[in-house]
Every structure is written in structure tokens, then in C-alpha cells.
Amino acid sequence: MQPRDWPAEIHKELAAAGVRLVGYVPDAGHKRLIELCQADKKMRAAVLTTEEEGIGLATGAWLGGEKSVLLMQSSGVGNVINAIGMMKECRIPLVSLVTMRGQQGEFNPWQVAMGQATRAVLEAMGTIVHSADSAEDIAPTVNAALRLAYNSYVSVAVLISQRVIGIKTFQEQSEK
């Protein structure tokens, strides 16, 4: 059986919701989605030097009437903590799609502390957290996150489980 093309399903959801701006710090788990967004003429994919920049970018875009999404790895969640408080204070809608590390079968011990703290940190800062633990869960969860964020002016993160991404060794990661 072909593996489910969940990145293409996410892209379809983003396009249907009218997302035009995609801020990202690359992650192996988001490789295909980033490529799909770059290839989409209606979207602008903006590479960031740090995930924190994505918070300012999304806020400015919303002030200008545009929907955006932020792609990052769980380690990046640690880089946005103070800035993401702005979403709560200003009631800015934000959808963050977070590929998880430091979970099941992690090979890099330096990923574990942040990976295990990701949900708690986001929730402590007022972001609503959805998780998607299987490939077929991802698109409906992203759809729900987009609706919740843009109908209710809140920050919502979707954590895409390491069980789905399934990186287990440095070798496998480099071949992705």
C-alpha cells in the first residue's frame, strides 16, 4: 500500500482556507509540505532565521487582512514563547503546524527535553493544542485548527506525532 500523502492533504486544507503566507523554519518532517507551498503560485513561503520571526510575520499579515500558517519542529516551539503571548493579548489567529521530535523512538537525546515540554509550554502561553497521532488524523485536525483559529481569533497548534514522521536514525534523516 502507498503511504498516505498527508503533506499534500495539509496543503489542500491550507489552500482551501485561503492561506497565502507560509512562514517556516525547515524540518525534515515538513520537507514535502514546504515544497508544495513553494510550488503554489497563490502562496508565498517565507524562510525564517528563527521560529520566533513567524509570530511577528503572522501578526503583521493578519493586521493586513491575510491568513498565514507557521511550520516548525517541536524544538522551535521553545523559540517562540515570549512572542506568542502577543497572539493572546491581541487576539490574533495563528495556526502552527509542529512536527514532533523527542517522542517515540527519538535517537537524539538533545531533542527530548523540548519535545516532551512542547504541549505544556504552548498551553502555558494560551495556545490551544491539537495532536494528530496517525497519518489519517492530520488533514481533519489541520482543518479543525484553521476553523478554530480564524473563527475564534485564537492561537492553535497541531502537533504531528513522531509516530507518523517516523525518523529513527541520523542516517534515515539525512536520506529524507
Add this chain to the structure above:
Amino acid sequence: MTPTLHRREVVESLLSKRKDLLVVAGLGSTAWDITAAGDTPLNFPMWGAMGQAAMLGLGLALAQPKRRVLVITGDGEMLMGLGSLATIGVQQPKNLSVVVIDNGRYGETGMQATHTASGIDLAAAALACKFPFSETIFEKSGIEKLRGAIHGQPGPNFAAVKVVAEKLPLVLPPREGALLKARFRRALLGDSADSL
């Protein structure tokens, strides 16, 4: 060179006859400066998220390519988001200008020296990040030229305006973030802002 320009006069000149300019100010003194020049819904003064002013300007400039966008921020705030100059350099928004009111001090916390006080050159960093226009300004004549760049010159434009380190009376904008956002969006987008 010892700075002689005064920040409130510089900001007032930059914002005079501003037409439909959209203005973002970094937290602290520059938020008070733009408010002293006249509070309006098309100002977005930040009270937090230090380091994000230039990125907020980028998001706004990309969403509103037909409008001119000006970020006015302090040297300490810009230094915290130095990477955003690289990110803006990649995107090359023609309608964005970033102006740093550079007094070489962290003004809100006791006037401690920032990196620029040791000669760290923000305008050179912006040039290295592919801003087609980037200058350090010491003189009044430079402010008029900068005003022209902000309103019409294809950007991204950058300037570090060297100003006297001085403590000034606070002129505070509204504090509530949700209010600042809502008034800005309504003024920019009209009634449709509420149903987007």
C-alpha cells in the same frame, strides 16, 4: 560623531503628512514617540514581543503590497531581531521601510549601553542583508531624504538615525492589544475586517 538630533523631532518629521502610511512601532520609547506625533488607528504601537517589530512590518507589507509600511523601532529592539533583516532581505518587500531610532541605550531599563554604543553598525548589517537603501543618519538633511524614501522609493529601505540619549515624558498609546489590532484592521480594511 556625537548625535545632535532629537528623537521626537525626527519621528514627527517622518510622520508629518503621512497620507495612508501604515506604522508599526517597537516597544518602549519608539511607541511613545509615534504616539507623541499623533495617535491614530493606523499606528500599531507594540507593548511587548521585543524583537518582532520588523517582522510585523514584513507581514503587513506582504499582505498590503499597495500600501507603504514603516517600522520605527529602537536599537535594542532591532538587535534582538537582527535575523529578521536577513528574512526581509530574502523577501525584498518594495513597500517596507525600517527606521531605527538609535540612541545607543536601553531607554526603558536605566539607559544601559546597547551594542550600537560600541560601534556595532546596523545600517551595514541591513546593507549586507540586501536592503537596496541603508544609511546611518546624523543630520537633519538626511531625515528629509529618508522621508522621501519611506513614501516612494522601492525598498526595503533601512536607516539608523543617531539621536541624543535623553529621557522624555511618556506619551502612552492605548495598552490593550486586542483594541490596537481591531482599530487598525477596521481603519485599513473597513467593515469587512470584522467578517474576514
